[in-house]
Amino acid sequence: MSKQGVTPQSENFSDWYNEIVYRADLAARSPVRGCLIIKPYGYEIWEAIHNSLDRRFKETGHQNAYFPLFIPESYLKREAEHVEGFSPELAVVTVAGGKELEEPLVVRPTSETVIGEAFSEWIQSYRDLPLLINQWANVVRWELRTRPFLRTSEFLWQEGHTAHATHEEAEAETLQMLDVYADFAINEAAIPVIKGLKSNIERFAGALRTYTIEGMMRDTRALQSGTSHNLGQNFAKAFDIKYLDEQNEQQYCWTTSWGMSTRMIGAIIMTHGDDQGLRLPPKVAPYQVVAIPIFRKEEEEAPVMEKLMNIVKDLRAAGIRVHVDDRNQSPGFKFNDWEMRGVPVRLEIGPKDVEKGNAVLVRRDVAGRDAKQFVSQDGIVKTVQDLLDDVQASLLADATAFRDANIHDVSSYDEFRQVIDGGGWARGWWAGSDDNERQIKEDTGATLRCIPLEQPGGTGTCFYSDEVAQSVALFAKAY
Amino acid sequence: MSKQGVTPQSENFSDWYNEIVYRADLAARSPVRGCLIIKPYGYEIWEAIHNSLDRRFKETGHQNAYFPLFIPESYLKREAEHVEGFSPELAVVTVAGGKELEEPLVVRPTSETVIGEAFSEWIQSYRDLPLLINQWANVVRWELRTRPFLRTSEFLWQEGHTAHATHEEAEAETLQMLDVYADFAINEAAIPVIKGLKSNIERFAGALRTYTIEGMMRDTRALQSGTSHNLGQNFAKAFDIKYLDEQNEQQYCWTTSWGMSTRMIGAIIMTHGDDQGLRLPPKVAPYQVVAIPIFRKEEEEAPVMEKLMNIVKDLRAAGIRVHVDDRNQSPGFKFNDWEMRGVPVRLEIGPKDVEKGNAVLVRRDVAGRDAKQFVSQDGIVKTVQDLLDDVQASLLADATAFRDANIHDVSSYDEFRQVIDGGGWARGWWAGSDDNERQIKEDTGATLRCIPLEQPGGTGTCFYSDEVAQSVALFAKAY
Ligand SMILES: [Zn+2]
Ligand SMILES: [Zn+2]
Numbered sequence: 001m002s003k004q005g006v007t008p009q010s011e012n013f014s015d016w017y018n019e020i021v022y023r024a025d026l027a028a029r030s031p032v033r034g035c036l037i038i039k040p041y042g043y044e045i046w047e048a049i050h051n052s053l054d055r056r057f058k059e060t061g062h063q064n065a066y067f068p069l070f071i072p073e074s075y076l077k078r079e080a081e082h083v084e085g086f087s088p089e090l091a092v093v094t095v096a097g098g099k100e101l102e103e104p105l106v107v108r109p110t111s112e113t114v115i116g117e118a119f120s121e122w123i124q125s126y127r128d129l130p131l132l133i134n135q136w137a138n139v140v141r142w143e144l145r146t147r148p149f150l151r152t153s154e155f156l157w158q159e160g161h162t163a164h165a166t167h168e169e170a171e172a173e174t175l176q177m178l179d180v181y182a183d184f185a186i187n188e189a190a191i192p193v194i195k196g197l198k199s200n201i202e203r204f205a206g207a208l209r210t211y212t213i214e215g216m217m218r219d220t221r222a223l224q225s226g227t228s229h230n231l232g233q234n235f236a237k238a239f240d241i242k243y244l245d246e247q248n249e250q251q252y253c254w255t256t257s258w259g260m261s262t263r264m265i266g267a268i269i270m271t272h273g274d275d276q277g278l279r280l281p282p283k284v285a286p287y288q289v290v291a292i293p294i295f296r297k298e299e300e301e302a303p304v305m306e307k308l309m310n311i312v313k314d315l316r317a318a319g320i321r322v323h324v325d326d327r328n329q330s331p332g333f334k335f336n337d338w339e340m341r342g343v344p345v346r347l348e349i350g351p352k353d354v355e356k357g358n359a360v361l362v363r364r365d366v367a368g369r370d371a372k373q374f375v376s377q378d379g380i381v382k383t384v385q386d387l388l389d390d391v392q393a394s395l396l397a398d399a400t401a402f403r404d405a406n407i408h409d410v411s412s413y414d415e416f417r418q419v420i421d422g423g424g425w426a427r428g429w430w431a432g433s434d435d436n437e438r439q440i441k442e443d444t445g446a447t448l449r450c451i452p453l454e455q456p457g458g459t460g461t462c463f464y465s466d467e468v469a470q471s472v473a474l475f476a477k478a479y
Numbered sequence: 480m481s482k483q484g485v486t487p488q489s490e491n492f493s494d495w496y497n498e499i500v501y502r503a504d505l506a507a508r509s510p511v512r513g514c515l516i517i518k519p520y521g522y523e524i525w526e527a528i529h530n531s532l533d534r535r536f537k538e539t540g541h542q543n544a545y546f547p548l549f550i551p552e553s554y555l556k557r558e559a560e561h562v563e564g565f566s567p568e569l570a571v572v573t574v575a576g577g578k579e580l581e582e583p584l585v586v587r588p589t590s591e592t593v594i595g596e597a598f599s600e601w602i603q604s605y606r607d608l609p610l611l612i613n614q615w616a617n618v619v620r621w622e623l624r625t626r627p628f629l630r631t632s633e634f635l636w637q638e639g640h641t642a643h644a645t646h647e648e649a650e651a652e653t654l655q656m657l658d659v660y661a662d663f664a665i666n667e668a669a670i671p672v673i674k675g676l677k678s679n680i681e682r683f684a685g686a687l688r689t690y691t692i693e694g695m696m697r698d699t700r701a702l703q704s705g706t707s708h709n710l711g712q713n714f715a716k717a718f719d720i721k722y723l724d725e726q727n728e729q730q731y732c733w734t735t736s737w738g739m740s741t742r743m744i745g746a747i748i749m750t751h752g753d754d755q756g757l758r759l760p761p762k763v764a765p766y767q768v769v770a771i772p773i774f775r776k777e778e779e780e781a782p783v784m785e786k787l788m789n790i791v792k793d794l795r796a797a798g799i800r801v802h803v804d805d806r807n808q809s810p811g812f813k814f815n816d817w818e819m820r821g822v823p824v825r826l827e828i829g830p831k832d833v834e835k836g837n838a839v840l841v842r843r844d845v846a847g848r849d850a851k852q853f854v855s856q857d858g859i860v861k862t863v864q865d866l867l868d869d870v871q872a873s874l875l876a877d878a879t880a881f882r883d884a885n886i887h888d889v890s891s892y893d894e895f896r897q898v899i900d901g902g903g904w905a906r907g908w909w910a911g912s913d914d915n916e917r918q919i920k921e922d923t924g925a926t927l928r929c930i931p932l933e934q935p936g937g938t939g940t941c942f943y944s945d946e947v948a949q950s951v952a953l954f955a956k957a958y
Contacts, residue, residue, distance in 0.1 A: 032549045040542035063519035069633050070511045088577050096570040097621035138548055142576035154548050
């Protein structure tokens, strides 16, 4: 058990995860099955994700809009492949305003259909292209087995939807947004995701190509953390999204969609957490620093608090998010509490520190004695800033080392099975069929996570089918 | 007709409003009755509202959280008065995951009930108080007669919910948030709202006291633009929200709630618009400046665009939101288009301006020749900033003058009826009963908008009942 009574990761990762979500006050259970209450400490992580992505979307020329929560049932039937993917998960409004509705309304599981219909009206000519829209919204997919943040019946996400004149432009957009997701994941969430292409079996219903970023969680399972779809002309044909080209001829548009959700909060928890609880990357942490006053005698309180609050004021003026824990609890209790809740840096000030002009800084990412340092109050803003940068970088380095240590190259199915059974990710040359892929999943529980964009080059022999393969693929057990 | 073919306000305000919402590209009709698509130009106004309010909420110590979209039907029945207010407007999910649900789920019309239940679990002791929570969310109230932004079946809003140890603290919070709304409305949206208390009849179902900000639209109708409720202990008792006080005794909490919605976009349109279309206050305008290159000959394009883009770059670096209209259309077409869409300042650069180091600035708030000025390119950033400040202030002054010219003091019911029939707001001493108030509404269509917080002092004779009155009330026809 951890100091806070949380089941250790090493003992039972799944229990650890479920406990930490509630113990760290990220979320609370709700009265509706499969729906979560996101508490402020969890919601602030979502705000950080929202703000980081929204800035990137706007920098790449996208605008936000808002489309209705409800979708007429008939809409979902227009794109046959698409509806198949969603129908068992739909929540349906049949009564509204005290009356049975003539046509039931589906609570959006995604907005492709209603946005497709809107695009068909908004787009007339090549001058209207590209159309680059994003929506921040809640969506509902009724789930039988739910896990907080990872799989809930309602979740928050953003969904980008764009229309283009050519396949090339749509493909460039799809890859650009994949890069945006990867950039956010790596440089803000400190998750060293791998970018790649989904297989036929794993791609989004109705898409031409689905790209993904895959992260390795601390139990070595893969988590799909964001996807970007080149929808080809499938949705444009289903929803009649056409434009007049420069030669005055009608053409179908090429569309894309891409999304990232509150699932990313789960990815952050599971990438960085340890036996003591959360470890939050400074860039997405609600509190980057927790400041704790240390005193025993009553007369020590005033000078300690005064000094502490002066430093806190300076830190905040520099844009650092600081929480002051002045609860009527022992320092030890507070240390354990904030360690469990993953605050990147702890600042302590005691009577001796006031006297000597010192302070204690403790970093969360490092265990044991090395975590603690005594620093001067002079220049402490810079010291803390540098330490936060260091924690951010070290969490990424740590996750990258963990990832790389658990990806193994395989050249035969025997090797593959050993790697998967041992909890690793298997990387090997792949030329298998859809049926081969399904058989592997049945045999081992592993799925083809992606064909990484970064390839060794050349060709090789497929570890499963022995045929000549053009690329390597990554397989793993996944969430 | 305006230059853009929009029905003039003076001819038919309601047609003007409906046309301008779509013509200015703020919104689009959706396939679901009563639901709106908020297009980027409208959504950016909502983002400005969101950001301005969210900053103020955080500065006053509130934290954001997220609660489920669905509420078990039984929850809504706990607070009897509350459910009465909402039941005819509910949208109900009866089927989910391919099955009939055992208990139907209501799509939230507001989250009081689910948040009340959560608060009852989160609050144990006086140390947990005050609890200051806000949520940004979509809500659904099924409406038979809808109008874009003003009354739609789904809308976006924020709902604040707080719990306190005493009635005094709850009342102080209720009034603080009313002040936040008024501050935003006046200083960002340039709407000179009047703060006041709702009557028994008009207050929120289940509230002890409802405060409101009321704005006067350009047709002189009143629009309730934000409300703040002191819920007393009503919800605390219905949802068992209790705390242990310092004497270790169980007490019911005192709770508040307060909300502002996308209706505020309608308020901005109807407060400032004129016959030519929108007039957007710079602080909430998606584009504060539209930059239009002027040239006839092809060889003029390059130098004009170069100079224009240099100025645009400087303006943007100063944080000014600039849109460059480089469409292949005549300047006249663009002038009319952006005038209709309400951009506060237009910047023109032509070949002579390039030569002489000048630029043309045209302000949207002023009509005719006075709108236009020739300025030097030297120091143009400061010139534009000052002009934007001036437009912001002048829109507020204009709306305030319009409001004050249309509020009339009345001392008899005859005078009252004359004022109301003439389209004004009537202000008079008021000591009437609930039945009197209902009778007035039946006679004249006017409702008691509020008892303003700002009072003349002393007592007077009620214009309706002739009884001694402690305060004056404001009556008007309302949206
Ligand atoms: Zn879809
Ligand atoms: Zn309510």
